[in-house]
Amino acid sequence: MAKTEVRVTPRSARGIRTRSALVAAARVVFERDGYLDARLSDISAEAGVASGSLYTYFEGKEEIFQAVAEQVTEEMVHPHLRARTGVTDPRELIDLANREYLRSYKKNAKLMGLFEQVSQIDENFRKVRIERADAFVQRNAKMIRGLQEQGLADAELDPVLTAHALSGMVSRMAYVAFVQKTPMPFEQLVLTLNRIWINALGL
């Protein structure tokens, strides 16, 4: 009896307003209450719309959370670091990347913590995150391989695993520092992570 409704991208201006209000409200409620304790009725109330209106645009909790996640992810992505900054020195690039990542993470710490939480709960959400992380790892792996070929990085390291491990290390520390709030000075954190990257790669 799978009555599959089609959730629409709103056509009218009013629709766009309502959808935006819902996403914004969802962000507020999720950050305040966490994923599990967030009630859809709170979200629609916060958005100032009827409870049923939520279902005009989203299938349920997962989907509206996804919408919040997408919005935030867009805000956070800063690609093409090299092209954007003109920096080519690997050490400097590592510093820039770590610094930017940590800054963004810190700024959106509440949500980043939520992402971790929801990854543990919602299969779909986890998949999307893993894919995204993998793409990131592949980019880094490519960079490492490049450095190895130029004789600038330890040739013994497996590029993919190394990229995975070092990226994982950074995101882990971001979580520890900004979500779990284990106290540590931002600058020291960046420098330590930089140095581990550099030492590990043998730059």
Place this chain on the structure above:
Amino acid sequence: MAKTEVRVTPRSARGIRTRSALVAAARVVFERDGYLDARLSDISAEAGVASGSLYTYFEGKEEIFQAVAEQVTEEMVHPHLRARTGVTDPRELIDLANREYLRSYKKNAKLMGLFEQVSQIDENFRKVRIERADAFVQRNAKMIRGLQEQGLADAELDPVLTAHALSGMVSRMAYVAFVQKTPMPFEQLVLTLNRIWINALGL
């Protein structure tokens, strides 16, 4: 919050049997259904006792999960590596530690994944885990400081942050490899992590 009930450590032989059966059943059910989907009634059913009996020994889901976690943690802890093996070479110790950790993690992968999940859900459980991880980090930090004082490790590194980062990296990779099941050869994983440790510390 007038929880006047006292949960007892069982005195009678029957009591010990019941409690054990419940913990064992809980492990089965949690591994099968995950934390959120596990129902206490399933656990008592699996244990072959009445639903009410669970409350003789545990306050609720969190507490019985804690009991499972403690049991597993006991099985997993292998302290005093150096004393136990007589190995003193830092590189060798790093290899042993990583290898043992990853082996244990792999063996109990389902539960390790659950621990991660529950950490995101249950405040108390998270705290216990963080404390345990911190203790571990402190041990490693001490070791790193020792190596630095002997002039064997990069003196520029902050010992605590470095210990945190490198331990975090290992547990992250264990999670990625054995819970998320991103495919990677065990030996290669160990060797890569070893090498990153060694390079990072400048051994």
Place this chain on the structure above:
Amino acid sequence: MAKTEVRVTPRSARGIRTRSALVAAARVVFERDGYLDARLSDISAEAGVASGSLYTYFEGKEEIFQAVAEQVTEEMVHPHLRARTGVTDPRELIDLANREYLRSYKKNAKLMGLFEQVSQIDENFRKVRIERADAFVQRNAKMIRGLQEQGLADAELDPVLTAHALSGMVSRMAYVAFVQKTPMPFEQLVLTLNRIWINALGL
């Protein structure tokens, strides 16, 4: 119950098209999903009009179902059997009537089943059906009385009750055969019903 809205018989050509499209769509949806599971939104979608447009012509589900029923009933009614065919022999007339009724019923079996369903749900619809059936019974009762007066039919029978019982029997069997799909050869069904009528009346 201040239903001030007036549902219009469409005046414009566009209006006629819309209304027809809705009735046709309703028939499709009702046959496909049954009365209870049919959603008005499905009907308007099937008709290719906006959901609100349905209310221009109908007050709700009941009314649009009525419209479908009327359409079908018109298709099915074949009155004045005697006048139309010139047949006067009662046995032959009985055969013709049963045969025609069963053929029509079979052809519109899905809807006939729906009528039965809706009769159990919607007071209004039931009333209309009962009235129609009663009129039919009265016609048959008159015929039976005629035959009795001519000494051709068992004088002991109450004409009205007998007409009711025998008509009910036929429609019941039509339901059993064509809606419930209890397998039975069409010809045999007709002949059996004919013979029961004839025997019962003592023709």
Place this chain on the structure above:
Amino acid sequence: MAKTEVRVTPRSARGIRTRSALVAAARVVFERDGYLDARLSDISAEAGVASGSLYTYFEGKEEIFQAVAEQVTEEMVHPHLRARTGVTDPRELIDLANREYLRSYKKNAKLMGLFEQVSQIDENFRKVRIERADAFVQRNAKMIRGLQEQGLADAELDPVLTAHALSGMVSRMAYVAFVQKTPMPFEQLVLTLNRIWINALGL
């Protein structure tokens, strides 16, 4: 995620009391409100138990309605008419059977109407009813065949179809008279139906 709970036949005396109270309450509520409008919360309220208790014994509306139906059916079934009464004359047996059926039907008219309603709504319920009706038809068919073999009944009639038609006729009239409340004297109804049976079979 099919968490199939086992609904228990109550073991304790208290359980039996609760279950009975629920079935009795369900009967009241269903008769009062009809199947569709009956709310489970009304049933538990009427039974004086908590809403959740209903689910200890029944899966939902369908199942508790089934329970009511079974109870009533048991009350209504009077098998072995011939053995019970010693009557052997077919005409007399027909009278007894019709009379008893109509009396029972009249007594439980509200529920019989409900059965008709629910048959149109709930697939499962319909199946059970059809089976039961078929068994009844087969018994009658056997009787008719017996009479034919003894030369007492019209040999031209198909026994099964005839049994179906005549039984259907009776139940239809019971519905018309006692549920739809078309006014007709009980005795006249019985006699008319008897006579149609007798004439039809040619007794």
Place this chain on the structure above:
DNA sequence: TATGAATGAGTGTTCATTCAT
């Protein structure tokens, strides 16, 4: 100690209906 029946709070979701555009 063990039992298992009873409790009842809590919320997602549907869809007929309205009405501003």
Place this chain on the structure above:
DNA sequence: GATGAATGAACACTCATTCAT
């Protein structure tokens, strides 16, 4: 006339927790 976004009432169902035997 047509649109389609917004409304919001209504109710089933789960399952942790209790407590009388």
